[in-house]
Amino acid sequence: MEDRLSSEVYTTLAFPQSRLVAPAHSLIARNVIGEAALAARMEVVRARLEGEEG
Numbered sequence: 697m698e699d700r701l702s703s704e705v706y707t708t709l710a711f712p713q714s715r716l717v718a719p720a721h722s723l724i725a726r727n728v729i730g731e732a733a734l735a736a737r738m739e740v741v742r743a744r745l746e747g748e749e750g
Contacts, residue, residue, distance in 0.1 A: 705717065
């Protein structure tokens with residue numbers, strides 16, 4: 697899986713983005729968190745950040 701991600705996903709991302717995506721993929725691959733749970737947490741953080749900007 698990591699080889700596929702490296703060749704297909706990470707190469708299309710800027711370095712700072714790939715440093716965020718890699719741990720997320722690792723957590724999902726190890727069943728530490730599911731995709732839906734991660735997406736929900738990201739929405740909470742996004743809403744909080746957008747609230748601080750406004």
